Amino acid sequence: MINYREILRLRSLDYSQRQIAASVRSSRDTVSQVFRLATIHGLSWPLPDEMSNQMIYEMFFPAQLDSNAKRIPDYAQMHKELAKPGVTLTLLWAEYCEKCYSEDATHYQYTQFCDNYRRWARATKATMRIKRKPGDAFEVDWAGNNMSIYDKVTGEQSEAYIFVGVLPCSCYAYVEAFPSMVTENWITAHVHAYNYFGGVTRIVIPDNLKTGVIKNTRFETVLNRSYNEMAAHYDTAIIPTRVERPKDKPNVEGTVNHTATWICAALRNEKFFTIQELNDAIFLKLEEFNAKPFQKREGSRLSAFLDEEKPFLKPLPASPYELAVWSTAVVQSDYLITDGKNKYSVPFDLIGEEVNIRLTSRTVEAFFNGSRVASFPREAVRHREPIVKVEHMPDNHKKYLMYNETAFLEWSASIGSSTLLTVKQFLAAGSVVEQGFKACASLTRLADRYGHARLERACSRALAYTPAPSIKIINTILRTGQDKVDQQSSPNETNPGSRYGFTRGAAYFGGEKND
Known part of the structure; x- marks a missing residue:
């Protein structure tokens, strides 16, 4: 049109x-x-x-x-x-x-x-008053009025944000204070409210706040993944209000105003030093608020809830909800992700890819294309070094981890006694053992190239020539195949004319030995 x-x-x-x-x-x-x-x-x-x-x-x-x-x-x-x-x-x-x-x-x-x-x-100025079905909806919002928390030592003042939720049928309310309006607190407030009600409604009606709703247009609604996961656990559905349409949840809007009067204003002359102290006072006022008689009808919010609404609530799940917060991150060249306190590894081949991170109080998990690629117990204490699994590392990084005395000795012992003795000679050759790591690493590469059996024979032959063999000697023995020669006799018995260890001989230069 x-x-x-x-x-x-x-x-x-x-x-x-x-x-x-x-x-x-x-x-x-x-x-x-x-x-x-x-x-x-x-x-x-x-x-x-x-x-x-x-x-x-x-x-x-x-x-x-x-x-x-x-x-x-x-x-x-x-x-x-x-x-x-x-x-x-x-x-x-x-x-x-x-x-x-x-x-x-x-x-x-x-x-x-x-x-x-x-x-x-x-x-026609018609007001549509549709009576909500009992147990059908749960309207939630943050109150506009904040309260204050004071530091015991400095007296510094900080804000406390008030969560308000109401069941529209009975107008039964739940109120709790939090130090911030982050996603974790928003979801925790829902969990506490469900426990307070002793059941779950069919739908939840929030505002379009970013901690709960990523995008809400005429054509699609995209919810925060953590918020959606919580709804799935409680078998409820989240239906946000239309953008800038607070009348879509009029009951909670009205309860916010009543909360400002009967709870926040009633506590205006008291000072609180912790969130727990504030919530203890709020819960007392909340009980009074819910038990307060209605002005225009019989009963109270509490009696209406018990008589009309509570029997129609869905039961709580058998297992308690474990709060999980989702976020995304692009894997950097160090193939690490963070939970804000510590760093954890993911497979190195995901470098440059975007992964989804799921954080709970006990675990850190990474997901790629819907599949879990890494999982760690979440550390409560900050560590200076990242927490890395060996299977997440590229091959060259795995080999670098072997660069220590214990690892080289264990590796050489698994091959044979001659290789073990050779490694010990390398580690003892310098003033510190680290000076022998380079020779030991070269020895591991020779094992990869020629095999463990040949390396053991080459080390044995080299030790027969000298008590302090070098990588050059062992490499020459392997390259020329001398480790394959029968070693039942010593080198001096095989070549009596040689008194100075290993010599190349005429065959090396292409000559022929005359009989």
Whole structure:
């Protein structure tokens, strides 16, 4: 449909027809026609909020409207029906469509049907008071008025934020103070409220705060993952209010005002030094508030809750909810993630990828493409070094971990006595054992290249030549294959003319030995 309101708004700002046509994606002829019809009907910006593009269209083109007339619903009857339990606009629209089909009449589409009804309700100043079903909804919000916590030593003042939740049917309320409005406290407040009520409602109606709702548009609602996980545990559904529509949860809005009077204002002359002290005082006032008699009907919030609502609440889950907070992070080159206090490793091949991090009081978990790739017990104490699993490291990092005396000795002992003796010689050759790590690491590479059996024979042959063998000698023995020569006799017995250890011989230079 043509955006008549936007065309008239831009006209009031003295934009040209060409500019307006480009902005609203309509032709200049259409813009010119709207200008002309607006002048005829005396329309000028600003327009009333309730005047929609459809209403302007009906005003501009009544002939076309009459030629394609649609059956107008009985809005007064709809209003009465909506007050009945379980009746929704969707149900009324379906019944309206069936009636139109049976009478061969044209019906409104659902969106226009709802818009027309709401327009009628505003025009007649009708207030839709739909009695909530017991156990159906739980409206939640942060109160606008904060309270204060004082430091015992310095007297410094800090803010305490008040969570308010109410069951609309009985108006039974729950109130608790928290040091901040972070996601953990928001979810903890829900958990405490459910425990206070002794049950769970079918739906939860929050505002569009970022700790609970990431995005809420006409087409989609994206909830905070931690908030959604909590709802799944309690088998409830989160249905946020429309953006900037606080009347979608009128009961909690009213309870917020009552809370400001009967709890916050009642405690205004008291000083609290901890959140626990403040909550102890709040809970006492909350009991008084819920037991306070209604002004315009019999009973109190407490009696209404016990008599009308509590039997209809869903039971609490068998296992208590474990608070989990989700976040995302891109894995850096050190293949570490953090819980804010300590760092934990993930598989190195995820470097550069975005992973989901799930934090509970006891565990740290990382997920990639829906699969868990790492899990650690969550450390309560801060560690200077990251917590790394060997299987998460690349091969060269794993080998670097072997660069210590104990690891080299254990490795060489698993190969053989000659290799062990050689490693001991390397470690004892310098003034400190670390000076022998390079030779030991080279020895491990020779084992990877030639195999453990050949390395053991090469070390044995090298030790027969000298008590202090070097990597160069062992490498030469392996490269020339001398470790494969029968070693039943010593080198001096094999070559009596050699008194100075290993010699290459004529065969090395391509010569032939004369018999």
